[in-house]
Amino acid sequence: xxxxxxxxxxxxxxxxARSALWLDEALTVNLAHLPLRDLHGALRRDGxxxxxxxxxxGWTEVFGTGNLAVRSLSAVFGVATLPLMAKAGRRLxxxxxxxxxxxxxxxxxxxxxxxxxxRMYTLVALIVTAxxxxxxxxxERGRTIDLVALGALSGALxxxxxxxxxxxGVLAVALAVKKRWVAxxxxxxxxxxxxxxxxxxxxxxxxxxxxxWGTAPGPVEVAFTTLVDLGGGPYPEGQALAGLxxxxxxxxxxGRAVDExxxxxxxxxxxxxRPELVxxxxxxxxxxxxxxxxxxxxxxxxxxIAFPLVIxxxxxxxxxxxxxxxxxxxxxxxxVLGLVGGVRNAVYQRTQAPAVAAAIEANGGRPGDTVVYxxxxxxxxxxRLLPGGYQQATFxxxxxxxxVDWVDYGRRMAAADPVAFAAEIQRRAAGRNxxxxxxxxxxxxxxxxxRLNDALANGRPGNRQLLDPDKSVFERQVxxxxxxx
Numbered sequence: 001x002x003x004x005x006x007x008x009x010x011x012x013x014x015x016x017a018r019s020a021l022w023l024d025e026a027l028t029v030n031l032a033h034l035p036l037r038d039l040h041g042a043l044r045r046d047g048x049x050x051x052x053x054x055x056x057x058g059w060t061e062v063f064g065t066g067n068l069a070v071r072s073l074s075a076v077f078g079v080a081t082l083p084l085m086a087k088a089g090r091r092l093x094x095x096x097x098x099x100x101x102x103x104x105x106x107x108x109x110x111x112x113x114x115x116x117x118x119r120m121y122t123l124v125a126l127i128v129t130a131x132x133x134x135x136x137x138x139x140e141r142g143r144t145i146d147l148v149a150l151g152a153l154s155g156a157l158x159x160x161x162x163x164x165x166x167x168x169g170v171l172a173v174a175l176a177v178k179k180r181w182v183a184x185x186x187x188x189x190x191x192x193x194x195x196x197x198x199x200x201x202x203x204x205x206x207x208x209x210x211x212x213w214g215t216a217p218g219p220v221e222v223a224f225t226t227l228v229d230l231g232g233g234p235y236p237e238g239q240a241l242a243g244l245x246x247x248x249x250x251x252x253x254x255g256r257a258v259d260e261x262x263x264x265x266x267x268x269x270x271x272x273x274r275p276e277l278v279x280x281x282x283x284x285x286x287x288x289x290x291x292x293x294x295x296x297x298x299x300x301x302x303x304x305i306a307f308p309l310v311i312x313x314x315x316x317x318x319x320x321x322x323x324x325x326x327x328x329x330x331x332x333x334x335x336v337l338g339l340v341g342g343v344r345n346a347v348y349q350r351t352q353a354p355a356v357a358a359a360i361e362a363n364g365g366r367p368g369d370t371v372v373y374x375x376x377x378x379x380x381x382x383x384r385l386l387p388g389g390y391q392q393a394t395f396x397x398x399x400x401x402x403x404v405d406w407v408d409y410g411r412r413m414a415a416a417d418p419v420a421f422a423a424e425i426q427r428r429a430a431g432r433n434x435x436x437x438x439x440x441x442x443x444x445x446x447x448x449x450x451r452l453n454d455a456l457a458n459g460r461p462g463n464r465q466l467l468d469p470d471k472s473v474f475e476r477q478v479x480x481x482x483x484x485x
Contacts, residue, residue: 003103006335007082010106013342014075014115021067022350022475023404025118026380029070030402032056044201045405047209051159052120070118077122078115082106084129085308089315091136093272096327100315103331108311109232109241109341114301116345120160124304127157128167132276132308135171138183150183151190157305158195162202166283166290167305174279212409212444213377214297222288222298229300230310232341241337244330249310251317253277260323273313280306351475352467357385359466359479360435365390370429372456374438374449375413376404378477382437391428395452396421410444418448422455434460434482439469456482 021029031042032053039057043050056073063069082102089101105111114121131153138146157164168191175184195202217225228234231242252273254265284306291298321327360371367389373379376394379401383392392401396416399405425434436456438449457463460482469476 002332003099006103006339007106009339010108010112010342011079011082013112013339013346014078015068015072016346017067017071017116018347019350020354021070021118021381021384022353023377023381025070025350026384026402027404028053028056028118029060029065030380030384033060033065040201042403044204045209045407046403047205047406048120049159049162049198049202051156052123055123056118071116074117074119074122075115077126078111081111081122081126081129081308084126084133085311088129088132088308088312091133092312093316093319096318096324097312097315100318100327100331101311104245104314104334104338105308105311107335107338107342108230109238109338109345110230110307112338112342113232113345114304119301121301121304124157124161124164125308127153127160127164128305129308131157132312135183138186139180142182147182147186148190151186152194153190154187155190155194158191159198161302161305163283163287163302163305166287167279170279170283170286174275208408209406210294211297212406214299214443216291216295217298218292219285219288222284225298226284226300226303230303230307232338232344235341235344237337237340237344241334241341244334244337245310245314248314248317248330249277251320252313252315253317255317255320257320257322260326263320272319273309273316276309277313280309349470349473351381352470352473352477353381353385353475355467355470356382356437356477356479360386363466363481365433365435369433369435370425371401371435371437372425372452373401374436374452375442375445376401377442378437378439378475380404381475382477391432393425393428395449398424413444413448414446416448418452419455422452422459425456426459429484431484433484436480436482437477438480439477453480456480460485 031039031046034042036057039050039053043053056070059073060070063072082105085105086098086102090098111125131150134146134149134153138150154168157168168187172184172187175187227242227246228238230245231240232238251263253269254267256264256266256270258264284303287302288298318327318330321330368391370391370393371386372393372395373382374395376399379392379394383401394401395418396412434456436453438453440449463480463482465478465480467477467479469478
């Protein structure tokens, strides 16, 4: 009954998030809801692979674009991963590992967080978990259906998130070393068949998009950030769960029960989850090294490619406890810590966009007014909440605020002229209010947004700040009103 209660709570939390959509979610929904004929071109400028967007497009056609509707697709993927994880755990280490795997995943605040976000990360975890099961079957039986499924899942992973290249590549090398040529051929053929048509778009994205919003951290920072985020974030319960997971992974790699009170650690490690951890760790190390070399930003959500392997390894560590009462206590503690993090996620505000929209309305905003965004990254979530009739523009291209064009982003921002932009906005908004939504500190913008605010103020006396950035919110905004002269 306790396991059922934990899983029920975890599933409920996967469907619960009070926050409005933040930038990444709102932008994803806006892209996915485009007509299919326009989606390829939009993704070419966005820098993402297509599979999740195609699935979300079909989902929104049926269920609409409300917050719960668009996030529910991720929740479905998250819930679907649970029985697969239980099966994977049982295949790996028996009933205790199967039970531990599904409980750790069910109560995981990391899994809960991305099941409540309209992004592709729960789909990544689902594909990897299913891929682990199919690979095991393919290596054991070599049936054609398993090999076809293995190739299809490999291609699907590449079309869901580009970090999948690292996992698929390392797995391919491992299979070559073990001379498992048939499984290797299935992966290569599946990747070529599925990803080949998308390759020209990917090469364009590599050359022109990237991650201009962040810098590449060092490997120690990546490891620490990832571990804390797997526990649920930099909160006491998150740090405690992170430590518990790390301990279980170490036990899974090197531990063996001697008796009910003693555990032996073999520094040479044990074979149980060694392949999973080596493949997962090497994939992430290569990803971080490439990111450092190319200056690409890192976000812990990218580690979804290895997250299921970490859960399996942590669950395998439960075998190091000969006393099943200890296993029950460990899982109970992990469940409580994880569900606390899940509740925190349910009430956490990811964006200040609702406050911005409310402040515009409360201070006399009306259709025909102009809303300006700097950087354009603030446009997707705020514009989603504004009623129709507002004239909206993003700096520096006067573009649709629902979409962010990442092509050559840094170069375009550096070359922009805030004074000229302000003059054109003044002309377009003659006799009407200008609402300026902005935030300092964004990379590649330097002081451009501050200069734009000053330029708007120079032509409109009586301007005033209506909203300060809220430090308790992830994505913060500042709101200024520039009334007509």
